[in-house]
Amino acid sequence: MKDNLEHIFKSLENKFDTEEPRIGHFDRFEAKLHQIETKKPKVRYQLASFVAVAASVVLIFGIWLGATFSNKGMELATVSTEMKDTQNYFVTTIEKELTLIEKERNSDTEQLIDDALVQLKKLEQQYHLLTLELKESTEDKRIIYAMISNYQQRITILQSLLIQIEDVKQLKTQDNENYV
Numbered sequence: 001m002k003d004n005l006e007h008i009f010k011s012l013e014n015k016f017d018t019e020e021p022r023i024g025h026f027d028r029f030e031a032k033l034h035q036i037e038t039k040k041p042k043v044r045y046q047l048a049s050f051v052a053v054a055a056s057v058v059l060i061f062g063i064w065l066g067a068t069f070s071n072k073g074m075e076l077a078t079v080s081t082e083m084k085d086t087q088n089y090f091v092t093t094i095e096k097e098l099t100l101i102e103k104e105r106n107s108d109t110e111q112l113i114d115d116a117l118v119q120l121k122k123l124e125q126q127y128h129l130l131t132l133e134l135k136e137s138t139e140d141k142r143i144i145y146a147m148i149s150n151y152q153q154r155i156t157i158l159q160s161l162l163i164q165i166e167d168v169k170q171l172k173t174q175d176n177e178n179y180v
Contacts, residue, residue, distance in 0.1 A: 073131025074138065076147050083144065090151035097158035104165045108172060116161040123154050 077084035105113055127150045134143045 073128060073133070074135035075131060076134075076144065079134075079138065079144060086148065087151075090148075090155065094151070094154055094158065097155065097162065101158065101161060101165070104162075104169075108168050109165050112161060112164050112168070116157055119157050120154055123150055123157075126150060 076087040101113055101116075127147060130143055130147050130150065134140070134147070137143065
């Protein structure tokens with residue numbers, strides 16, 4: 001390879017342009033560049049940047065839209081009107097139980113309520129997974145029964161919590177009566 005390079009340079013000897021450019025060469029070159037820049041229509045650049053921004057916005061919106069619909073499952077209420085009534089019953093009952101429980105929140109019941117809410121959160125996560133499964137196979141009755149069972153488990157937890165809160169209140173009143 002070294003020989004090859006030497007051969008190329010020997011063949012090009014005395015053919016290199018070694019003369020200095022004329023005076024003002026740099027200024028003429030810069031003027032030509034400036035002419036080329038001024039001839040370019042700036043509208044193209046503005047239009048291209050606008051199109052790029054619009055494409056980016058559409059792409060981000062598409063990604064957000066796809067993520068939104070892919071994470072949502074199918075609720076029990078969408079299966080039939082009977083299931084809608086069933087879901088409404090369970091949701092209403094759970095909300096009523098939660099309002100009763102929140103009224104009983106104090107320093108004595110705080111830990112009990114927090115533990116029950118953690119259990120409810122786990123059941124809600126399981127329910128979300130069931131909605132995704134129901135979305136994939138709407139004909140599978142086992143998923144519907146599991147969703148109903150999930151609601152029943154939530155109500156059972158809340159009812160047992162209310163019983164425990166009543167026990168705490170009774171113990172407190174017995175202690176106060178014994179103390180007096």
